[in-house]
Every structure is written in structure tokens, then in C-alpha cells.
Amino acid sequence: xxxxxxxxxxxxxxxxxxxxxxxxxxxxxxxxxxxxxxxxxxxxxxxxxxxxxxxxxxxxxxxxxxxxxxxxxxxxxxxxxxxxxxxxxxxxxxxxxxxxxxxxxxxxxxxxxxxxxxxxxxxxxxxxxxxxxxxxxxxxxxxxxxxxxxxxxxxxxxxxxxxxxxxxxxxxxxxxxxxxxxxxxxxxxxxxxxxxxxxxxxxxxxxxxxxxxxxxxxxxxxxxxxxxxxxxxxxxxxxxxxxxxxxxxxxxxxxxxxxxxxxxxxxxxxxxxxxxxxxxxxxxxxxxxxxxxxxxxxxxxxxxxxxxxxxxxxxxxxxxxxxxxxxxxxxxxxxxxxxxxxxxxxxxxxxxxxxxxxxxxxxxxxxxxxxxxxxxxxxxxxxx
Numbered sequence: 001x002x003x004x005x006x007x008x009x010x011x012x013x014x015x016x017x018x019x020x021x022x023x024x025x026x027x028x029x030x031x032x033x034x035x036x037x038x039x040x041x042x043x044x045x046x047x048x049x050x051x052x053x054x055x056x057x058x059x060x061x062x063x064x065x066x067x068x069x070x071x072x073x074x075x076x077x078x079x080x081x082x083x084x085x086x087x088x089x090x091x092x093x094x095x096x097x098x099x100x101x102x103x104x105x106x107x108x109x110x111x112x113x114x115x116x117x118x119x120x121x122x123x124x125x126x127x128x129x130x131x132x133x134x135x136x137x138x139x140x141x142x143x144x145x146x147x148x149x150x151x152x153x154x155x156x157x158x159x160x161x162x163x164x165x166x167x168x169x170x171x172x173x174x175x176x177x178x179x180x181x182x183x184x185x186x187x188x189x190x191x192x193x194x195x196x197x198x199x200x201x202x203x204x205x206x207x208x209x210x211x212x213x214x215x216x217x218x219x220x221x222x223x224x225x226x227x228x229x230x231x232x233x234x235x236x237x238x239x240x241x242x243x244x245x246x247x248x249x250x251x252x253x254x255x256x257x258x259x260x261x262x263x264x265x266x267x268x269x270x271x272x273x274x275x276x277x278x279x280x281x282x283x284x285x286x287x288x289x290x291x292x293x294x295x296x297x298x299x300x301x302x303x304x305x306x307x308x309x310x311x312x313x314x315x316x317x318x319x320x321x322x323x324x325x326x327x328x329x330x331x332x333x334x335x336x337x338x339x340x341x342x343x344x345x346x347x348x349x350x351x352x353x354x355x356x357x358x359x360x361x362x363x364x365x366x367x368x369x370x371x372x373x374x375x376x377x378x379x380x381x382x383x384x
Contacts, residue, residue: 001021002021003020003021003375004017004018004019004020005017005018005359005375006036006040007038007039007040008038008039009039009040009348010325010362011041011330011348011349012326014029015030015036016029016040016349017029018349018355020355020357022354022355022377023344023351023352023354024349024350024351024355025351027351037361038359038360038372039325039359039360040349040357040358040359042080042329042334042337042353042356042358043078043079043080043081043357043358043376044079044080044081044310044311044358045080045081045082045116045336045337045345046074046079046082046267046269047083047160047238047336047340048209048210048267048268049074049083049267049268050086050087050269050270050271050283051273052071053069053070053073053074054070054271054275055067055069055070056271056283057101058086058087058097058281058282058283059281060096060097061100064104064107064108067084067104068109071111071114071115072111072381072382074309074310075374075382077310077311077312077371078310078332078374079114079310080114080356080376080381081356082114083117083119083160083340084101084115084118084119085118085119085121085268086098086101086119086121087134087135087283088123088136088139088140088283089122089123090138090139090284093139093283093284094151095151095154097283098151098155098159099155101115101118102156110376110381113376113377114376117158117161117342118151118158118159118160118161119160120159120162120163121135121189121209122135122163122164123135123140124140124142124143125140125163125189125190125214126165126167126189128191130216131165131189131191131214131215132189133189133213133214133303134302134304135189136283142168142170143173143174144174145178148162148178152181157181160183160184160340160341161185161207162178162185163186163187163189163209164185164186164187164188165190165191166187166190166196166199166205167190167193167196171192171200171203173203175203175204178204179203179205184207184339184340184341185200185203185206185207186206186207186238187208187235188209188210188214189214190214191216192225193223193225197228197229197232201232205235206339207235207236207238207339208235208236208237210238210239210268211226211229211230211238211239212226212239212246212250212254213245213268213303230254236258236335236338236339237258237262238263238264238265239264239265239266240267240308241308241313241317241320241321242293242306242316244292244294244303245268248320248321251320251321252320252321252322255323260331260335264331264335264336264339266313267310268305268306269305269308269309270282270304270306270307271287272295273293273295273306273307273308274307275289275307277290279298282304282305285298285304287305289307293307294307310332311360311369311371313332314328314329315369318367318368319367325362333345334347334348354377355375355378356376356377358371358373359372360372370384
């Protein structure tokens with residue numbers, strides 16, 4: 001059944017009326033004189049979310065109905081497509097988490113369809129304190145194409161993104177193998193040299209994972225692996241914009257260096273996102289959620305993912321980095337679609353694109369949006 005909605009297209013500034021079923025079938029200008037107060041945008045795409053609303057996607061035992069509930073909570077944040085993310089763990093634990101998410105996707109309805117692809121973050125990352133981040137040291141290991149192929153088979157080819165460190169001697173060959181499957185390779189949790197980064201980029205890596213985080217607290221002024229990734233125009237970078245992971249000055253400079261087209265908003269949310277402060281799990285690691293939505297490895301001050309919402313991330317981009325509404329929305333929609341190769345989500349609110357739509361209010365003075373309605377593939381999944 002064809003549905004309609006109208007508002008100001010946040011990417012163009014034009015008043016539009018959308019007609020849609022599972023896809024947008026018509027996007028036409030609204031006649032002059034019709035007052036429109038609400039805004040429309042393509043649905044947000046989060047390509048790195050480890051869990052939400054008390055559900056850990058890294059667990060092989062997460063109940064499917066709980067996974068569905070956690071996805072529905074994210075619908076209320078404007079997120080319409082997400083990459084459930086599995087972090088470093090033992091071989092069986094990771095393969096079990098991949099299998100569980102794959103089965104959940106097949107068993108669920110619109111919540112399963114919103115799970116666009118898997119992101120495997122690790123275990124082929126740096127073993128050093130600092131760049132390893134919250135990933136468990138015992139499970140870090142060298143890149144292994146046989147292990148990737150096991151994930152690939154278990155996931156039925158559903159993997160979209162893999163994060164690795166170029167510092168391993170096997171990294172370039174591994175990246176070439178993964179890219180050959182049509183999977184995006186991203187650099188992250190690394191202490192790699194300039195040459196190692198360039199080798200992996202030459203092998204097909206196209207992204208940097210949460211650039212500026214998963215790094216040493218103190219490093220050489222130059223050269224260092226953050227500068228090298230900022231300077232590499234073949235790499236798109238994702239950023240956790242929660243006001244905790246990155247200071248305003250770094251975010252501002254990093255966005256200037258990468259340019260809007262090569263910058264992506266992510267949450268890197270973990271199990272306690274949307275929950276009360278307390279102790280939770282991230283794969284095989286315990287984490288604490290503190291007041292102010294700060295998440296740390298249990299009993300330490302080391303950050304361990306975030307409790308960020310995508311709509312709050314859009315707000316922070318405007319408030320911290322001074323981005324326009326259009327540019328902040330672009331970092332949450334078209335850019336992750338391009339970086340993560342999400343089909344039929346590249347052109348905005350245009351005919352033929354998936355009917356993933358967010359309707360929201362925009363407080364220009366506060367530089368903040370408030371989500372009102374959300375559609376996923378034409379299905380209304382949230383109403384404020």
C-alpha cells in the first residue's frame with residue numbers, strides 16, 4: 001500500500017512529498033504556500049554497534065527476541081540499518097556470535113531486515129595496551145584467512161566489514177582475500193607504521209575504524225598512525241561523536257583533513273547503551289556504564305565502546321564540530337551507505353531508493369533534532 005509523508009528534505013532544504021511502499025516511488029516538490037515544520041531525511045545507518053538496550057551482540061547466546069527488542073529501541077533513535085559488530089574473542093565464541101546473529105536475522109521480521117550486515121572488529125588487531133582498547137589480550141591473534149572463511153560460511157556471506165591492524169606480516173594478504181569477497185576492510189586498533197598502512201591500503205583497505213580512538217595515550221609527535229590515516233585520501237574514517245571519545249579540537253581538525261565525503265558517524269554502542277548505570281558485558285569482557293553515558297572496562301578508566309544514540313551523534317556533530325544540519329545528516333546516512341556498500345541508500349530521498357525515512361523536528365537554536373516517526377523499507381517502526 002502506498003504511503004505518503006511530507007516535510008523539508010534535510011539534505012536539499014527543499015519541501016517535498018514522498019510517496020512510497022518498500023521503495024520511494026515519487027518525490028515531488030510541495031506546492032508553494034504549504035507550511036511545513038517537520039524535516040525528512042534518509043534513515044540513519046550505524047555501521048558499528050556491538051549491542052544495545054542490555055543486549056550483547058558479541059554473545060553467542062543472546063536471545064533472538066532480545067536482539068529484536070534492542071533493534072526496535074534503535075529505531076527510536078532514527079537508525080534504520082545497522083551492522084551488528086562482533087569484537088575480539090576466542091575462536092568458538094566469535095563464530096558462535098556470528099552464527100547467532102545470522103540466525104536472528106533470518107528469524108526476525110523488520111528487525112532482521114534492518115540488520116544490514118556484520119562487522120567483525122578483530123581479533124587481528126594490535127596486542128599492545130592502548131591500541132588494543134577494550135579487546136581481550138588473550139584472544140588477539142594474527143590474520144588468518146581460514147578463520148575469516150569460517151565466519152563467511154557461518155554467516156552465509158553476510159559479512160560487510162572487517163577491522164584489522166596492518167602491523168601483522170599477514171595483514172596485506174589477508175586484506176586482499178577479504179576484499180575479494182566484496183567485504184570492506186578497515187584499519188583500526190593498530191600501531192602500524194606508514195609502510196604497513198600503505199601496504200594494506202594498496203591491498204584494498206578503504207576505511208579507518210573510529211579514528212582517534214583505539215590508540216596509545218602517548219605517541220610520537222610524527223610520524224604516527226593517526227596522521228598517516230588522516231593524510232591517506234583513499235581511507236574514509238568513522239568517528240564516535242559522543243563528546244567523550246574525541247575532544248572538539250581533534251574532531252574539528254579530523255573532519256577538515258578527511259573532508260565531509262570521507263567522514264562517517266558511528267555509535268560503537270555496547271550492551272549498556274540505553275540502560276541504567278551498572279556492570280554489563282562486551283563479548284568476553286566486563287564493562288561499567290557510569291553516569292554521563294561513559295562506558296569503561298570494568299574497574300578501570302579505559303573506554304569500552306559507547307552508550308551513544310545516532311540522533312544524539314547528529315546533534316553532537318552540529319554542536320561540537322559546527323556542522324550544518326545537512327552535513328551532519330550526510331555523515332549519518334549517505335556516507336555510511338557508501339563506505340559500507342549499503343545498496344539503494346546512496347542518493348538520499350529519491351525515487352528508487354529504499355523507503356528508510358526519518359521524520360524529525362529541528363531546533364535550530366539548540367542545534368538538535370527530535371525524532372518523530374521512522375520507516376524501515378516502508379514499514380512504520382516508530383512514532384514518538
